[in-house]
Amino acid sequence: MSMADSSAGELTIRRLTHFDPATLKALVEYGRSALHESALDEWMLPVIASCGLLYVGKIGEEIIGAAEVIRCIEDPDLYLEGFYIRPDYQRRGLGAKLLAGVMGLLFHERFTRLLVTLAPENEAGLRLYEKSGFKEIDYLPDRYGPGRHRLLLAADLSNKGDS
Numbered sequence: 001m002s003m004a005d006s007s008a009g010e011l012t013i014r015r016l017t018h019f020d021p022a023t024l025k026a027l028v029e030y031g032r033s034a035l036h037e038s039a040l041d042e043w044m045l046p047v048i049a050s051c052g053l054l055y056v057g058k059i060g061e062e063i064i065g066a067a068e069v070i071r072c073i074e075d076p077d078l079y080l081e082g083f084y085i086r087p088d089y090q091r092r093g094l095g096a097k098l099l100a101g102v103m104g105l106l107f108h109e110r111f112t113r114l115l116v117t118l119a120p121e122n123e124a125g126l127r128l129y130e131k132s133g134f135k136e137i138d139y140l141p142d143r144y145g146p147g148r149h150r151l152l153l154a155a156d157l158s159n160k161g162d163s
């Protein structure tokens with residue numbers, strides 16, 4: 001793949017295809033700090049990195065957030081499996097920048113649509129995704145077990161995250 005890296009101000013976006021044990025440990029910890037039980041663990045992160053697309057947002061050498069993307073087999077869509085900004089770095093516009101940057105990179109790779117599921121009560125996520133051009137396309141009751149309902153949102157990548 002080309003266009004693996006992109007910069008957006010002080011935020012650098014980098015695609016990781018593999019990582020050392022310390023980075024893996026840090027990514028597991030950062031994911032849990034933001035996404036709790038729904039975070040990917042040390043068994044899945046290397047799989048996403050090598051078979052899917054794992055992007056990290058960095059400020060200097062510090063990883064401040066990540067986007068974990070897989071490709072749907074049945075159709076040409078991509079699926080954003082996980083997206084977060086570490087709690088200490090939230091509410092500074094970094095989520096919007098990281099998402100826009102990642103969507104731009106995916107568009108350059110010629111992908112056309114990005115899907116994501118979101119808990120209806122996740123106000124920060126909803127605000128961020130709506131701002132980034134996502135629209136609700138379905139409601140998935142009990143998606144992740146009883147009572148764990150999700151909205152299914154989709155974004156047209158040709159808008160490159162700007163809206």
Ligand SMILES: CC(C)(COP(=O)(O)OP(=O)(O)OC[C@H]1O[C@@H](n2cnc3c(N)ncnc32)[C@H](O)[C@@H]1OP(=O)(O)O)[C@@H](O)C(=O)NCCC(=O)NCCS
Pocket residue numbers: 034035081082083084085086089090091092093094095096097117118122123124125127128131
């Ligand atoms: C969702 C998340 C990535 C947002 O990251 P962030 O860096 O704080 O977001 P930004 O600072 O770029 O803000 C983006 C928009 O969301 C809004 N927002 C951010 N946090 C919010 C909160 N707690 N409540 C309400 N709105 C919020 C911002 O106000 C902003 O909208 P605005 O421009 O109209 O003000 C972050 O809160 C997070 O990692 N949450 C836990 C994981 C998660 O829920 N991920 C998404 C579902 S997979």
